[in-house]
Amino acid sequence: MRARGKKVHIKTYGCQMNVYDSDRMADALAPHGYVQTEDMSDADLIVLNTCHIREKAAEKVYSELGRLKELRARRRAAGSDLMIGVAGCVAQAEGEEIIARAPVVDLVVGPQSYHRLPELIERARTARVVDTEFPQEDKFDHLPPPSTIATATRGLTAFLTVQEGCDKFCTFCVVPYTRGGEVSRPVAKLVAEAERLVGAGVREITLLGQNVNAYHGDGENGETANLAGLLRRLSRINGLERLRYTTSHPRDMDADLIAAHGDLDILMPFLHLPVQTGSDRMLRAMNRRHTSADYLALIDRIRAARPDIALSGDFIVGFPGETDEDFAKTMALIEAVGYAAAFSFKYSPRPGTPAADLPDQVDDRLKAERLAALQDLLAGQQQVFNQAQVGRTLPVLFKREGRKSGQLGGRSPYLQAVHAPGDLSLVGTVQPVEIVAASKNSLLGKIVTSD
Ligand code: SAH
Ligand code: SF4
Ligand code: F3S
Secondary structure, three states: OOOOOEEEEEEEOOOHHHHHHHHHHHHHHHHHOEEEOOOHHHOOEEEEEEOOOOHHHHHHHHHHHHHHHHHHHHHHHOOOOOEEEEEHHHHHHHHHHHHHHOOOOOEEEOHHHHHHHHHHHHHHOOOOEEEOOOOOOOHHHHOOOOOHHHHHHHOOEEEEEOEEOOOOOOOOOOHHHHOOOOEEOOHHHHHHHHHHHHHOOOOEEEEEOOOHHHOEEEOOOOOEEEHHHHHHHHOOOOOOOEEEEEOOOHHHOOHHHHHHHHHOOOEOOEEEOOOEOOOHHHHHHOOOOOOHHHHHHHHHHHHHHOOOOEEEEEEEEOOOOOOHHHHHHHHHHHHHHOOOEEEEEEOOOOOOOHHHHOOOOOOHHHHHHHHHHHHHHHHHHHHHHHHOOOOOEEEEEEEEEOOOOOEEEEEOOOOOEEEEEOOHHHOOOEEEEEEEEEOOOEEEEEEOOOO
16 A cells, blocks of 8 residues: 655765665655655654764764654644654664664664665554664665656766675774675666666766775676776766766775776766875774875876876874874875865774774874864865866866856866856756866866857
């Protein structure tokens, strides 16, 4: 039986994989009569798709649940009801604990069980439900594809999960526990999904994986495909303009993938390659399994293949035992690389991870000082990188109307936001844009016309 006219609001926290998952949850619910609403107060079902990576991220969930408790009370007073679900990595990590701590929650569902969502919602009507299994069946085989309309409303760029989970076990990180071991999806299925996206108007696809460059899926001819092979196959899809991938581990940047950056035009010259720290002592304690020299040599090889490649990274300051000297090595590594963009964080001890129990936890004030210095350096580099584009002509994929009237908004190959005056009919196309000005977070340009 189909329940008609229900509304679901999905609120997404955390990484791009959660963004992808939220859409897939919506797709799973659509055949059961759920339409998506942006307005929480209008929803019959609210799902929080959560992130467990740092303490602050996880705590956000409980403050949101506090607000939802009031919303539900108001709804019940007005004679209607509201179901509340928690999905994502907090759900996986804290399943039963959420049920105990937040009586407002009806349903807890881990990332590997999203294909069961419709059935779990039915069960949650009579009793609170927790599903944090790692089921035998492949969720991707059971998750319905989005409708063409759903894809079209999501825009011209899309994420596509090709690999999920992590076998690396960095000592600070919860991901191997919340997402499980590495699983790669078969090439044929990814090609089909990418073709469907492109058919619905998508022009740029970002391949996602916690360790996307460790991708090793079944190939179309019985062989095992690596990420370079997958990229080469996807590059043949008609109408697809751009490919990107994230997040990579330095250990898995193989020669084939580096070569792909040199010879695949569709692959954008922007690489997110987290290193976390420049200190070999800290890299060892983090179980990153490479040295800072390995990382710098790798960057040299990548730049040799694609000289204009822009790099971004993730950094952690204040890992247990980090000294001023270790931190200085991180600053020196950043100076040596020159990043176009970066994310940086204070180390956050996570329950169940080895580093949480290490002695010599760093004082929070010191972490804050180091983070400020590091972010200053990175912001300066980003400014230099943006400024260096002034005077260049870059191909820009226009994604939408700009904030100012008569302006369009798009992205450069290096993932910079670009604004330029232009006609709305150019949305969805790649145009040459001469960059005339740069700020910290975006570029301003004018479209170069051939006449
Ligand atoms: N798979 C990716 C990133 C996963 S999480 C990788 O291997 O790099 C994204 C970023 O969050 C990490 O790169 C790291 O910089 C940060 N992070 C992860 N756990 C953290 C923790 N306990 N405290 C602070 N930052 C953390
Ligand atoms: Fe976490 Fe390390 Fe795996 Fe990245 S590689 S997801 S940081 S354990
Ligand atoms: Fe967060 Fe889970 Fe992504 S912990 S960063 S939502 S994989």
